[in-house]
Amino acid sequence: MPGQRGRLWAGVRAVVFSRYGGPEVLTPTEVAEPTAGPGRIRVRVRAAGVNPYDYKVRSGMMSNGAQVPDAPVVPGQEAAGVVDQMGEGVTGVSVGDEVFGLGSRAYAERAVLRAWAPKPAGLDWPQAAALGVAGETATRILNALALPQGATLLVHGAAGGVGQAVVQLGRVAGLRVIGTARARNHDLLRGLGAEPTTYGEGLPARVAALAPDGVDGVADTAGSQLDDLIAVAGSADRVVTIANYSAAERGVRFTGGGEDASAALARVGELAAQGRFAVRVAATFDLADAAEAQRLSEARGSGGKIVLIVQ
Template sequence: MHAVVFSRYGGPEVLHLSDLPAPSARPGRIRIRVRAAGVNPYDYKVRSGMMAAGATAPDAPVVPGLEAAGVVDELGEGVSGVCVGDEVFGLAVGAYAEEAVLRAWAPKPAGLDWAQAAALGVAGETATRVLEALALPRGATLLVHGAAGGVGQAVVQLGRLAGLRVVGTASERNHDLLRRLGAEPVGYGDGLPARVTALAPDGVDGVADTAGSQLDDLIAVTGSPEGVVTIANYSAAERGVRFTGGGGDASAALARVGELAAGGLFAVRVAATFELADAALAHRLSESRTAGGKIVLTVK
């Protein structure tokens, strides 16, 4: 199969197409013929070596990619409730390829194209996990930091469906987008606590941080580090802020967002699509942090 790989850490140029054996579905997992794969900030952080603890190259070539949509073509031992030929989306291991293994999945929502379905996995599961960690009651006020990104938009939508008042940080060019999603926009950067207080004088009950920046300001907004949950600041625990990077029933979360998407109640905006061979261009756009939504690789 064709797959995008990197064998050393560096810029987007280290990504290249390679011929690899197709992976096999291990127990409890399924393999799909990939039709589309999502690109996430985590992908370029790994590719660049930011998480390599000083190493210059991985032990073996790496196929990036955390999410994909496609057609099931192999079932691992113990898998039930899905058949070869089913159309699914989910969380993947090595999604930038013609074949990939999913560790969690749900049926592809009716009415969504492959790119839209591929973009649901990480954003939908992560947003669900963050909101469960915050456990805010209906009527509470939630601040989403980095609300215009893929995960941020998902948190906004699921938060509104849960009956929360949502305030979202974003650059000025994305404020209309946040309003359409039901959030009250506010600019990030210096002076954030004062701007949030002016908008929500009764205070903010919880913060979902998808950007990883301005941690001190986010703590100040809630008055306590316990009120902040981050997916992007890996040193947050040093300040008493909760970091969430996984766990929970991922398949149940995917099934829920899939049902909401099929009913038109939840959407992940696909900002750009690239062919598999153009993964480097997709990473450049992702690193620019200007996409305003999800970036997806399509597989023919």
């Protein structure tokens, strides 16, 4: 993967876009330092996660035809780093602490986090940065499904960052997990405790062969094959998606975040420290190469998390 470019930067490095388009609209530049407001902390970013949401925003897919707001936009929802500023009312953390968490404008040397947890011992910075979005989203999906111990869960798109997180947290909760992925990622899923199958045509029959009595819930992280997923679940209300924005028209629940993530981050941090939860980092890029990182993310074939390194 691309490495350090050797460029000397002054000020706060960041990657921004000022118009919607392909990865080429992402530009390394300098921005003003953000400030931690009430209930927030600021970190010196050591690594930032790259998520599908990032390229969807950059491409204009989420804009509903509006122009880019408050250009230039700094992408990024999650980071791991060292606390260097605390907002009013923040307790339980100190300047100098190593944390991971969720926030905004994370493709930068400094980022403000709205929710965080201690960086798990034994994890490097890219591994810690990969925990936030995947861990919180997976927790939210499983809470929405509310499956009892021993139930069978199908995870559609199980080899991606969120998919892997759902598999692992599902197994921790005592669920039987079946996961869809490309054949090359089936060993990865087996290693996480899932029974793998491929997606595409014939999915309901393949799932029925693995689970003749059916599945109790479906976690969709891919956004495809909605009709097949409903058929597999037996009812639309037993499917939860994070990737199909029109799913509600079919009675499928869409979950998009917005809740307090602190408890979820603390839980996945504890599991990671115990060696019971991890998000596979498939590729790392220098911050200045964020365009290449998003290009790989958009191709949706990485088999894990993509992370930007900030030196």
